[in-house]
Amino acid sequence: MMAGNTSGMRIVLLGPPGAGKGTQAKKLVDALGIPHVSTGDMFRRMVALGGDLGVRIQAIIGSGHLVPDAETCEVVETFLTRESLWDRFMLDGFPRTVPQAETFDSMLSKRGKRLDAVVAIDLSEQNVLARLGGRKSCPKCGSVYHDVSLPPKMAGLCDRDGARLTVREDDQPEKILERLRVYVRQTQPLLDYYERAGSVRRVDGTADAGEVSARILAALRDGQND
Numbered sequence: 373m374m375a376g377n378t379s380g381m382r383i384v385l386l387g388p389p390g391a392g393k394g395t396q397a398k399k400l401v402d403a404l405g406i407p408h409v410s411t412g413d414m415f416r417r418m419v420a421l422g423g424d425l426g427v428r429i430q431a432i433i434g435s436g437h438l439v440p441d442a443e444t445c446e447v448v449e450t451f452l453t454r455e456s457l458w459d460r461f462m463l464d465g466f467p468r469t470v471p472q473a474e475t476f477d478s479m480l481s482k483r484g485k486r487l488d489a490v491v492a493i494d495l496s497e498q499n500v501l502a503r504l505g506g507r508k509s510c511p512k513c514g515s516v517y518h519d520v521s522l523p524p525k526m527a528g529l530c531d532r533d534g535a536r537l538t539v540r541e542d543d544q545p546e547k548i549l550e551r552l553r554v555y556v557r558q559t560q561p562l563l564d565y566y567e568r569a570g571s572v573r574r575v576d577g578t579a580d581a582g583e584v585s586a587r588i589l590a591a592l593r594d595g596q597n598d
């Protein structure tokens with residue numbers, strides 16, 4: 373157990389589509405006991421609570437717009453305060469931009485705290501394609517298969533109803549690469565920002581989930597000895 377020396381960890385988790393960020397977050401929660409806080413969860417929670425902020429967020433989301441940086445930061449600050457999470461969190465989906473990261477840093481320093489680590493899971497284009505490509509789904513029942521990791525019993529046909537499997541628009545290689553490029557374009561300035569603060573821990577995401585999780589834990593331990 374390493375709970376003793378990680379009891380006050382403030383972590384941001386970054387990773388491209390296909391890196392298995394959700395799976396890793398769960399594993400880290402189990403290993404370290406640090407609450408996993410995703411932007412989606414925070415928004416839903418604020419909206420459910422109602423109140424001025426919740427009503428404003430709901431209106432923005434309802435109108436189909438992205439929640440601007442200022443409101444996003446307000447949600448995070450309100451949520452972490454409400455849940456007493458300023459000493460222990462694994463943020464997923466926030467910060468997403470440099471202005472958000474700057475605002476978040478000042479929220480932390482206002483409380484005499486700082487971010488301990490930004491865990492960045494690295495995955496090559498080729499690996500993202502290998503993981504997300506090859507996905508096929510059933511147009512009839514929605515079942516999802518994968519050429520390598522979850523093939524149907526009869527090639528190209530749904531196990532449940534025998535319908536011919538198709539590749540969804542989102543799972544076309546072009547679309548996957550487009551999503552990856554959006555992620556890289558959005559995340560690179562954020563990584564540069566955190567590199568300057570020396571808080572980035574890069575982890576090679578090319579392995580099975582258990583191994584990647586062990587690498588993340590090792591990277592967090594190493595970082596503590598700085």
Ligand SMILES: [Zn+2]
Nearest residue numbers: 510513530533
């Ligand atoms: Zn089916």
